[in-house]
Amino acid sequence: MTRRLLPAVLVLLLSGCAGVSAGVFQQGRSPTCEYRGQSGTPVVILEAQAVPSATLLPCINLLPAGWSVSDVFIQNGRARFTLDSDRAGPRAVTVVLERYCQLSRVTRVPSDEPGTRRYEQIGEVRRGVEFTATRFYLFPGGCVSYRFKLGHGERAEPIGEVTLAISFVTRDAVRKQVQKDTGGRAELDPAARRGQPRNLA
Amino acid sequence: MVGAAPQQPVRTVEGPARSRSSRISRSRRRRRPSGEAPPLPRTLDTSGRYWLAATGLVLVLWVVALANTRASNYVLAFDQALLGRIARLRTPALTDVAQGLHALGSVWTARVLFWPTMLVLLVVRRLRHLFVFLGVTLLVIAASTLMAYSLLQPRPYGIEILGDWTMFADPSRPVAVFTALLVGTLYALVPQGRFRQLGKLVAACLVIALGVARVYLGVDSPSDVLIAGIIGVTVPLVAFRMLTPNEVFPVTYRRGRTAHLDVGGRRGAAIHRALEDQLGITVLEVEPFGLAGSGGSTPLRVCAKGDPHIYLFAKLYAKSHLRADRGYKLGRALLYGRLEDEKPYNTVRRLVQQEDYALNLLYHRANVRSPEPLGVVEITPEREYLVVTEFIEDAKEISDVEVDDAMIDDGLRIIRRLWDAGLAHRDIKPANLLVREGKVHLIDVFFAEVQPSPWRQAVDLANMMLVLACRSTAERVYERALRQFSVEEISEAFAATRGITMPSQLRHMIRDQGRDLHAEFLRLLPEPPARISIQRWNLPRVGLWAAVLLGGLLTVLVTIFNFRWAGLL
Numbered sequence: 001m002t003r004r005l006l007p008a009v010l011v012l013l014l015s016g017c018a019g020v021s022a023g024v025f026q027q028g029r030s031p032t033c034e035y036r037g038q039s040g041t042p043v044v045i046l047e048a049q050a051v052p053s054a055t056l057l058p059c060i061n062l063l064p065a066g067w068s069v070s071d072v073f074i075q076n077g078r079a080r081f082t083l084d085s086d087r088a089g090p091r092a093v094t095v096v097l098e099r100y101c102q103l104s105r106v107t108r109v110p111s112d113e114p115g116t117r118r119y120e121q122i123g124e125v126r127r128g129v130e131f132t133a134t135r136f137y138l139f140p141g142g143c144v145s146y147r148f149k150l151g152h153g154e155r156a157e158p159i160g161e162v163t164l165a166i167s168f169v170t171r172d173a174v175r176k177q178v179q180k181d182t183g184g185r186a187e188l189d190p191a192a193r194r195g196q197p198r199n200l201a
Numbered sequence: 202m203v204g205a206a207p208q209q210p211v212r213t214v215e216g217p218a219r220s221r222s223s224r225i226s227r228s229r230r231r232r233r234p235s236g237e238a239p240p241l242p243r244t245l246d247t248s249g250r251y252w253l254a255a256t257g258l259v260l261v262l263w264v265v266a267l268a269n270t271r272a273s274n275y276v277l278a279f280d281q282a283l284l285g286r287i288a289r290l291r292t293p294a295l296t297d298v299a300q301g302l303h304a305l306g307s308v309w310t311a312r313v314l315f316w317p318t319m320l321v322l323l324v325v326r327r328l329r330h331l332f333v334f335l336g337v338t339l340l341v342i343a344a345s346t347l348m349a350y351s352l353l354q355p356r357p358y359g360i361e362i363l364g365d366w367t368m369f370a371d372p373s374r375p376v377a378v379f380t381a382l383l384v385g386t387l388y389a390l391v392p393q394g395r396f397r398q399l400g401k402l403v404a405a406c407l408v409i410a411l412g413v414a415r416v417y418l419g420v421d422s423p424s425d426v427l428i429a430g431i432i433g434v435t436v437p438l439v440a441f442r443m444l445t446p447n448e449v450f451p452v453t454y455r456r457g458r459t460a461h462l463d464v465g466g467r468r469g470a471a472i473h474r475a476l477e478d479q480l481g482i483t484v485l486e487v488e489p490f491g492l493a494g495s496g497g498s499t500p501l502r503v504c505a506k507g508d509p510h511i512y513l514f515a516k517l518y519a520k521s522h523l524r525a526d527r528g529y530k531l532g533r534a535l536l537y538g539r540l541e542d543e544k545p546y547n548t549v550r551r552l553v554q555q556e557d558y559a560l561n562l563l564y565h566r567a568n569v570r571s572p573e574p575l576g577v578v579e580i581t582p583e584r585e586y587l588v589v590t591e592f593i594e595d596a597k598e599i600s601d602v603e604v605d606d607a608m609i610d611d612g613l614r615i616i617r618r619l620w621d622a623g624l625a626h627r628d629i630k631p632a633n634l635l636v637r638e639g640k641v642h643l644i645d646v647f648f649a650e651v652q653p654s655p656w657r658q659a660v661d662l663a664n665m666m667l668v669l670a671c672r673s674t675a676e677r678v679y680e681r682a683l684r685q686f687s688v689e690e691i692s693e694a695f696a697a698t699r700g701i702t703m704p705s706q707l708r709h710m711i712r713d714q715g716r717d718l719h720a721e722f723l724r725l726l727p728e729p730p731a732r733i734s735i736q737r738w739n740l741p742r743v744g745l746w747a748a749v750l751l752g753g754l755l756t757v758l759v760t761i762f763n764f765r766w767a768g769l770l
Contacts (some may be wrong), residue, residue: 029350029353042353042355042369043353045371046355046356046368049355049356049362052361052362073367073368074367074368075365075366075367075368076362076364076366076367151437166327172424178358181270182274182277182358183274185274185277185278185281186277186281186358186359187358187359188358188359189359189360190359190360191359200499
């Protein structure tokens with residue numbers, strides 16, 4: 001009985017685990033700005049490939065205690081990762097990189113990231129209701145949004161922590177890293193795109 | 202058993218019809234030397250071995266690439282060179298074609314291939330193929346995803362990517378899944394032969410088209426596609442060849458019970474050879490026989506060379522029958538509790554040993570008129586065996602003949618002899634009682650048990666009386682039964698017997714006659730017996746129910762989770 005069931009159970013669990021393991025792998029392979037002295041990780045390179053026009057790429061600078069990266073998902077045209085917090089709740093912040101952002105009813109505020117324009121869109125602010133807000137960073141060739149969905153309790157502290165945790169790495173730095181990693185055999189971008197002037201989104 | 206028979210039981214000294222097997226022309230038996238393949242070996246075939254070797258190579262290369270940056274750079278240089286050349290061939294028209302072909306790797310294509318295949322397998326009740334197909338699909342998705350998350354290979358560098366993509370590139374998950382689905386569908390649905398070969402050719406063309414399109418569009422590097430293709434072919438190929446070998450589980454669309462195995466082709470030849478080598482029988486013909494009345498094995502009629510030629514009966518047992526037996530016993534344990542020792546068998550060998558032993562007990566020890574056992578024949582070690590017995594020629598099922606007093610005595614004597622020998626048949630039904638020249642023969646001892654519970658022996662008696670009464674009257678059978686059994690014994694038999702303890706064939710037969718034979722027998726008894734409960738609720742049974750329900754729920758949840766995660770839902 002055991003011998004017959006084992007393969008079936010293994011297949012089911014392995015395939016099930018793949019979903020879970022993918023999450024574990026993602027946590028270990030998060031979009032870190034600097035990893036062992038290198039600019040960006042494979043995830044950041046993939047971000048660059050997802051939005052080839054983006055001159056800046058969102059990444060994790062330093063994760064504060066209680067925060068973790070989950071659900072990294074990158075596809076052509078869009079890169080997304082989420083941060084979970086043991087206080088603000090799971091998926092407290094979703095960071096999305098795209099070519100363009102839809103901005104409506106936003107307020108421009110001074111940007112804390114060089115080379116970007118920052119906009120804020122605040123959702124409902126009421127006691128006992130989940131706090132939602134979106135922050136946009138616009139820069140040449142791309143746009144990054146931070147979608148906050150904070151549970152009950154303190155709001156200012158998690159937002160402050162996220163602001164410090166997430167930063168940007170330049171495309172040029174990633175490009176140089178790819179050149180270095182591949183021993184000059186490959187370039188991040190096609191020849192036609194390299195050095196192309198980019199407009200602010 | 203309670204009490205003793207009031208009258209001297211009718212005991213005859215005649216034994217079972219003596220050996221007719223002496224008519225068989227026997228040659229010298231041949232012992233298979235060590236190292237020689239069994240009659241029907243389980244093989245992967247040459248192409249399967251190549252694919253397995255290729256997968257091994259891929260895994261080695263994968264580990265090397267993971268551990269060594271230099272090695273991965275060589276692969277990168279190859280990929281870049283090839284991609285550069287392909288990129289120079291790009292034209293708007295070619296790009297349109299490539300983008301069309303790229304859709305072959307989409308989730309929708311996977312769904313279109315996956316669900317209809319599952320549905321067809323479900324409709325034709327080829328559950329083994331269904332589970333293997335489901336397993337390989339999920340396994341390929343899981344393996345390619347895990348590999349991609351381990352290798353962390355970005356999309357091709359230095360080339361404009363013209364198609365849709367998701368996450369890491371190596372191995373190319375869409376190519377692996379598409380290939381696995383095509384190969385799986387072919388092995389699950391298309392019968393072996395020309396059509397499957399043709400299908401492989403078409404599948405190869407489609408996979409190559411998808412791979413070339415993805416490389417052309419710059420979505421994948423050539424090595425990503427290559428590795429994905431190898432995984433996509435090997436996993437289903439090896440799984441289907443190992444778990445559903447064609448000679449054991451052929452893909453056919455003929456009607457028939459799933460328990461019945463095909464006895465043509467390689468298996469047919471193996472049966473011939475095995476019978477000749479192991480029993481010294483020269484086989485002239487092997488054909489399925491009485492399939493309608495058998496669900497737990499594949500019954501065969503073997504024409505053996507003799508003077509004159511003689512028919513033998515053989516039951517082919519395989520792992521599928523072992524599983525069916527386990528399922529049956531689990532079902533019984535859930536429905537009735539563990540009334541007696543009904544442990545499932547561990548291996549097919551154990552199962553056939555039991556049947557052969559039971560046949561010998563019945564024929565030799567119990568002196569019951571039953572087929573003479575001729576031996577067990579190995580077809581594939583631990584997987585397939587034949588139990589060979591005498592074939593009772595010119596016999597009719599008891600339900601097809603008028604039952605007279607002599608036959609009633611004969612049938613009841615069988616039960617008395619089983620009791621005396623400490624045996625229970627446990628499947629007394631019309632199909633297992635054959636009549637030849639006015640004598641009742643008991644066949645099919647699959648469920649027979651040594652030193653069974655008294656309850657089980659009592660049920661045998663009641664079922665025999667019910668079978669006999671179907672073709673006569675309850676009064677007559679009761680009156681004849683009193684010559685061999687006491688009133689207490691008969692009362693116990695009917696106290697223990699009710700619908701679920703009767704084989705379904707007997708139950709249907711009584712229902713079709715519009716009679717309530719059980720009630721008729723109860724009325725004949727001096728006083729109605731206290732009913733013997735067969736629904737035994739105890740802690741193990743409650744635990745078993747809980748485990749089965751929990752297991753079922755978990756399986757459903759994990760399967761749904763896997764489907765959703767794999768994009769198949």
